[in-house]
Amino acid sequence: MRKGLIVFILSLIFALQANSYELILPADKKSIVNSDYAFFVGKALGSESVTINDEGVYIAPNGAFAHSVKLKDGENRIMVRSNYCTKIYKVYKNTVLNKEFPIEEFDTKRALVNFDNTPLRKTPVDAGLNRIGHLFAGTHLLLDGSKGDFYRVFLSKNKTAWIAKKDVTFDDSEITEPAKFLNMNTKSFKNASVQTISFTKKLPYTVEDTDKEIIFRVYNPEYSAESVYNLNIPKQEKYMYSVMLNDNGEYTFKVRQLPDNIKDCTIVIDAGHGGEELGAIGCLGDEEKTINLKIAQELASILSNAGANVVMTRECDCNLSLNDRVNIAKENGADIFVSVHLNSIGNVKMNVHKNRGTSVFYFNKNSEMLAKSIERSLSSQIGTRKDGVKGASFAVIRPSEYVAVLVEAAYMTNPLDSVLYTKPTFAKEAAAGIAKGIINYISKK
Ligand SMILES: [Zn+2]
Numbered sequence: 001m002r003k004g005l006i007v008f009i010l011s012l013i014f015a016l017q018a019n020s021y022e023l024i025l026p027a028d029k030k031s032i033v034n035s036d037y038a039f040f041v042g043k044a045l046g047s048e049s050v051t052i053n054d055e056g057v058y059i060a061p062n063g064a065f066a067h068s069v070k071l072k073d074g075e076n077r078i079m080v081r082s083n084y085c086t087k088i089y090k091v092y093k094n095t096v097l098n099k100e101f102p103i104e105e106f107d108t109k110r111a112l113v114n115f116d117n118t119p120l121r122k123t124p125v126d127a128g129l130n131r132i133g134h135l136f137a138g139t140h141l142l143l144d145g146s147k148g149d150f151y152r153v154f155l156s157k158n159k160t161a162w163i164a165k166k167d168v169t170f171d172d173s174e175i176t177e178p179a180k181f182l183n184m185n186t187k188s189f190k191n192a193s194v195q196t197i198s199f200t201k202k203l204p205y206t207v208e209d210t211d212k213e214i215i216f217r218v219y220n221p222e223y224s225a226e227s228v229y230n231l232n233i234p235k236q237e238k239y240m241y242s243v244m245l246n247d248n249g250e251y252t253f254k255v256r257q258l259p260d261n262i263k264d265c266t267i268v269i270d271a272g273h274g275g276e277e278l279g280a281i282g283c284l285g286d287e288e289k290t291i292n293l294k295i296a297q298e299l300a301s302i303l304s305n306a307g308a309n310v311v312m313t314r315e316c317d318c319n320l321s322l323n324d325r326v327n328i329a330k331e332n333g334a335d336i337f338v339s340v341h342l343n344s345i346g347n348v349k350m351n352v353h354k355n356r357g358t359s360v361f362y363f364n365k366n367s368e369m370l371a372k373s374i375e376r377s378l379s380s381q382i383g384t385r386k387d388g389v390k391g392a393s394f395a396v397i398r399p400s401e402y403v404a405v406l407v408e409a410a411y412m413t414n415p416l417d418s419v420l421y422t423k424p425t426f427a428k429e430a431a432a433g434i435a436k437g438i439i440n441y442i443s444k445k
Pocket of ligand 1: 342
C-alpha cells in the first residue's frame, strides 16, 4: 500500500516536471561562459510563471522567454523556478586576460604574401572593420616590425599596415632590383571606368572609398619611401568595384555602376546556414536555417517575377561554406547579394524591449544605402523594431564586386519577436519587405 503511494507520488512529480518550462539555452546543466552574463532562453506553459534567481521573467503569449543573469567570477549557481518545477544550473565564468604584446622593431626584411585575398589591416587585430585592402599571392612586401601574431608592413614614408604572420613567407632569394613602373592606362565606358597600372613585380595596394571617388594606391617601397601611385576613380551613387592583379604585376581597378533597371540585375539570394549548421535556436526550439530558407525562397519568387535574374546559393537543407556562397555570387556576376538571417544575442545583458527587431549589416560603403532601404521597408512590413544599419566584417558581404548586405529579420532569442516570426505568413511578409527595399534602391534616381 505504502509502496503504491510512493510510486503514485513519484509519477505525479514526474508528470509535473514533464509539463513545465523547457530551456533551450543553456544546453547543459553545467556550462562555461567567457563573458559577464549567462543567457537563458526557453518556453513555458501558458499557466506557468518563471523566476531565475528569484527575478521574474517576462513570458510572451506563446510561452517564449529569454533572460540574462549577471555572473560573478568562478562558479555561479542559478536557480530556474516555476510553479511546477525547479532546476539548478551551474555556470562557470572564465576570466579572459587580454595579453598586450609590445611592438618589436627590426631592420626591413622582404617577404611574399602566401594566398590571394589576404587582408591588409590598419591595426594588428584580427577583427572588426580595419581592412584596407586584400592582397594577392606573391605580392612583394617590406616588413619592419611585429606585434603579437602580426607583422608591420612598410608601405611608404607616411604609411604602415599590418598583416598576419601566417599569411607571409620571408623572401630569402638573392637581392633583386626593386619593381619598375611600366605604364598606366585609363578607359571609360558607359557604366564603368577601368584603370590599369603596370610594374615589373607584384606590389601592395590599399583602397580608400571617399565621398566622390575611390582611391587605389599602389606602393613601391623598395624603390623609394615616397613611391606611391594614386589612382582616383570617380564613382556614381550606386557602384561597385573590383581589383585584379595579373602575374606580370599589372593591376586592373574597375569601378562600375549598378544597372538602374531590375531586369538588368543579377541578384544572389543566400539563405544563411543550412545542413549541420542550424544557425540560432529560438525560444521555442525552432531552427534559424529553416526560416532563412523559407524567406529566401519567397524572396526569389518575388524578385524573379519582377524581372531580375535570381540565383540562390542553396535551395535545400544542405551544408555550404562561406567561400562557396561568395564563389556562387562571383561566378554568376552578382550585382546585388542578400544574405537572409535571423538574429540572436550572445551572453550579454538582455533587454526584452531592446534586443529585438530588424537589423541590416554591410561591409563596404557601397552597400550602406541598400542596407538602409531594406531595414526601412522590412521593419515596416513585418512590424519589428528598427534595430539599426551597421557595419560588420562578415565574409559573405566583404567582396566589393557587388552590393552586399546581410539581413537579420528579427531575433530568434527574443520572446516578443518570436511571436512575429512564428506566424505562418512571416516568410512571405519578410520576403515582401526585403524585396521592396531592393526594388526601391535599384529604382532610386
Ligand atoms: Zn544566422
